[in-house]
Amino acid sequence: MTQLLDLLDQFTHQHDQNRLVYNQDWLANQRDLIFLGQRCGATAIVDDYGNVYLDFPGQINDQPVATGSHMDTVKYGGRYDGLYGVLGGFCAIQQLYEQHGIPKHPIRLISFSEEEGNRFLAAFTGSKYYTGTLQIEKLLDNQGITFDEARRLAVTQLQHLPYVKAQHVALPVTFTELHIEQGPRLAQNNKKIGLVTGIVAQNRYEVTVHGQANHAGTTPMAQRQDAIATASLLMTKLYALAADTAEDLTFTIGEIHVSPNVSNVVAESCRFTIDCRANTNDQLMTFVTKMLQLLEQSKRTSVIETLHVPATRLSDDLLTQNAALATQMNYSYQTLFSGAGHDSQIMSSFVPTTMIFVPSEAGISHAPAEYTKPADLLTGVTLLSASLFMQANGE
């Protein structure tokens, strides 16, 4: 069982986790995963968006049960978000085959290309492509490289690896995603396992305040169109609005871009992002309506919606099955709602989907301090392995 820890080390040799989709580190890891799967007897498949599928055989050659997560990270993220579900999924499958031999149905490990939306203004592109729900505009990263350019360059290299099949594959019969919680509840409640009932509704926006660049010393205050003055007031009002809204709403301004961003020049423009989430679509829409009204009152301010993901209810049946297994294996667990978006959110519209969480120390995630105890990582893998065994040997 040290295999998981060794694999996590091997796949995170870089100190900063910067596997932005289609970059060099991302490519190296998807390639290494393909080699790893092929060495263990899996068929490796890569679709045109760089999703990697490792298909392990069943006694009957029908549609597989699947597990997995995403290979990309946020910029300067942690070691576990996404990667744990890919490598932990791999280890769970290995454990199953070693302990029980070939199951009735095949098992598929999926390493989705992209989920975080950090390189381009589009998130969940891997699972959305897989499920046929991706609509993508022309997107540029901050180096001016288009999504399609980056995608083709990287995916071609993966698809041309030996014995790799380049194709779009059919959906599995179920999907189970193993993931760190990314919040503090399991750790605070001293539980080993979280079983996810549903996933938050999530919208993202990009707000741009337009001003007029001018000299910081000679332009009278009354004659300025200072984009930062307007934007900071807007941001303050938005935070206050969020604080006055439903308790479980999260509201985050994570990115600010100023032009020309020079200390002695009145700002020409100030662009910032909004990430807001709530447990129900109604809660989120109530906030969003007020938020857009507030932004509309500001002159020279434009707003673009960059992400809209409705709240999702995951499979009750799979959750009940996993709860029974956890009880049987003597793992303390609780059911919870996920404040983070996940590929499971996309998958769940098409196949019965469930998620297994393990604790995040201090609830920290999307940061280098992200940490889960090795014993907790292994507990998650063992439960996943038992769950996959049940699913792959069922009717």
Added chain:
Amino acid sequence: MTQLLDLLDQFTHQHDQNRLVYNQDWLANQRDLIFLGQRCGATAIVDDYGNVYLDFPGQINDQPVATGSHMDTVKYGGRYDGLYGVLGGFCAIQQLYEQHGIPKHPIRLISFSEEEGNRFLAAFTGSKYYTGTLQIEKLLDNQGITFDEARRLAVTQLQHLPYVKAQHVALPVTFTELHIEQGPRLAQNNKKIGLVTGIVAQNRYEVTVHGQANHAGTTPMAQRQDAIATASLLMTKLYALAADTAEDLTFTIGEIHVSPNVSNVVAESCRFTIDCRANTNDQLMTFVTKMLQLLEQSKRTSVIETLHVPATRLSDDLLTQNAALATQMNYSYQTLFSGAGHDSQIMSSFVPTTMIFVPSEAGISHAPAEYTKPADLLTGVTLLSASLFMQANGE
């Protein structure tokens, strides 16, 4: 008299004005200026900070009268800020020698290396080095290049040009700086010439708010240390404080830097700059005291002063002389106070110093839209030429 317009074109062949100190465009222009001066009989001198001096002969070989300005620009600035004083100064000297022959005293044209403080966190480094008042810490630009590294690389190339003297030269007996107003007053009052009585007091600060990077969806709002939430509230309060203070105070937040600057990550840190100016030191200090008190109340917030320049009174004698010349030449003029900092502010502590302004259309500066009518540019040059003639033939 089309020489000035041709020279401005030649020296601003790039669409964006990005002559940050010691960069390639800066180097090309200082080099071209040296060649230009040498072709017209000037001795070219370059000191260790890359200030370029073109010394034109007088009948008596004593200390020169001087004119000039700075060669650097702000990022994405305009065509005239700094450069007009250098090339306009050159044309004024040419006009003087052509019309009147060699004057009694020598004349020096100075092209200061740096005034804007845009590449490194230090401004006026050219004139401060010339006057022996520069104290410089180890500074890095946003590529991680040190000030000293950049300086040595660029200056060595200038100092090794043919017939260039590499030395520190003594101060001139007077200094006259020709500059665009960078504000709207001359244009609004329909005046051709501004004669500057003094220059604002100016302080700059860098404020950093420290937070804790975390997941934008899973971290409960009450448990966050969101650097942008704190910073935007601070910025809003600072703008309000500035609005409540003296009428002629200017207050600008021009730069914001967020880390990690990712839409779905709570910000780890948010750093912003403050540029504040007032006509008197007392007015500025009254505001700064309140400002620092406000910032001190904010936890996890640190403040560094990056620039402190007291208000300056320029030479009354030189202004009176220039006013008489303007009247004689039938140029409408007004006296005014400068809201922009200038090399003259540094020079005036050591030698009698004056400034001649020409109108800025719509008062726009530090932006690509910066514009002064050709006729107004030439009026400034003609007045400067007459002023230098008086000064270089006086006692």
